[in-house]
Amino acid sequence: MISWPDQLVSDIARRRAVLMIGSGISRHSVGEQSARPPTWRGFLEAALEKCNGKSAHIKKAIQKGQYLDACEWLKKHLDDEWVPLLRQSFMQPKFQPAEVHKLLYQLDCRIVLTPNFDVIYDGFASTESQHTTLIKNYDDADIIDGIRRNDRVVLKVHGSISEPGKMIFTRSDYALARTTHSGFYSLLDALITTNTLLIVGAGLDDPDFQLLFEDSAARFSSGLPHYMTSGDNFHEDMIATIRKTRNIKVLPYSAKLNHAALVESLSDLVKLVGEKRDFFQRTTDW
Template sequence: MVSSKIMDFNADLVDDLARQKVVLFLGSGVSASCKTRAGQQIRQWEPFLQFAAGKIKDKSLKSLVKQSLEQRDYLMACDLIREALGTEWTDLLKQEYQQVGEPSALHKALVKLEQRIVVTTNFDKLLESAWEQFSGSATHFPQVTTKIDHKAFAALRDVKGKFLIKLHGSIDDPDSMVFTKSDYADRAFGNWAYNEFLRVLLLTHTFLFVGFSMTDPAISLLVEQYAQSFPTARPHYMLVGGKVHDRLIEWNKKLRRLYVLPYKSDNNHAELPRLLTALGKKASERRRELLAASNQA
């Protein structure tokens, strides 16, 4: 049963979906929803770092990495692991994130929302596979961007095109991936295009975060800066599985202009694709209303 608390979707969100003015921002939880052909899930960030840390032979360095992981300083841990493993690091990345997987019901529900711009921090190829399988009558793949520079801004001007922005790179090009503290310093915090592109999107579109925990330092900072600069602007939305404390919901609303939408996380988040499917139906109905009104004008 779909939770009644969320079924009363915000009318602005439905309207923005109908007008293709929503940016679907997808995190590792989306990739975790599917199985690879080997019958496993692609590891999310922390489990992958723990797995990679197990390959380190230097005991003192392994202990330092373990300490960083316990402190949840994943960027530092990642830097240390990459330095310790050398070329084996890239091999591990490819073994994990180049796996072929079967797109999930969640992938299908997201593709069926039919938004122009999808942004993801994931490195894998699952979204591309989902697009091919579930895009219906679409005749072209979305334009995939794996490096955020001036060319990324084409997504803002080409209103007829569809775009998949792989914000932190793609496993097809390991050198493009933003995975360590030094990567963030160079390609996120230190990249004018990265910051400006997301700032413009936050101001001109409504974000719907799915499978994303808002622990990414660059993204959370930009969302907070947006809220401080435009305190009366339209909010953004984040779907979160499980119980969420009311204080946390209010904190996100106040500090980030981010409306947290909780849903039941039982049965491997089975409710999430149902919610998105219901949301997609409401957006389709609204799109038909807008088209009818336009034809009568």
């Protein structure tokens, strides 16, 4: 079970927190024929099976964790088979929202970031809010309007399977996006600097967020921490390094039984946030 810091509970209750949802949350969903959304590595390995010709260097890159390079090369080799494979992996199984998606929605964070390509949380949030939650891609021109107003917004940081051609998935995609959509990255930087982030189901290997968190931690070393739930058994030295270099406080839990402890902990967090909001309403201490 996760022991939720009071600072985090208060920030969520005051809607001073931004929720970041990673691919680990999507893995809770089940689609047709009991399919689950693939991990990044799982998708690359499936793509590699369709790659004819010399592919030993791609397999080696995947084994070394060089996913951006492997993805770049696989996209080139698969050519017109690439988009159908993306849709087959992330859309066609018709993944259904899981309990964890419902709990995260119940936290009622006004801004949700997600690098996920699938539309599992997006679709649930849109339906549950009677389509009043705005779903915005990194290249949408009116993102800032939704942020400045009182809208609930889901920001698709790397695009969506709904538009495969705009997905940020390869090394060249990342490099191009940082230049072409620099305004969006400035927005992410501002959100990280001025809000508390609760990171759920995401790792530390995304190059964009690595830079953003490291830059923010270096510029504002005395700032309040962000928080990341983790079922990984990080060594205490790694936990200290994450806190020092990215100002992220790790909230560990047991990953047994398909991360059941995370779901139970989020249920407790929803209750704690609700109680805190009731308190703020009574005291008008917003």
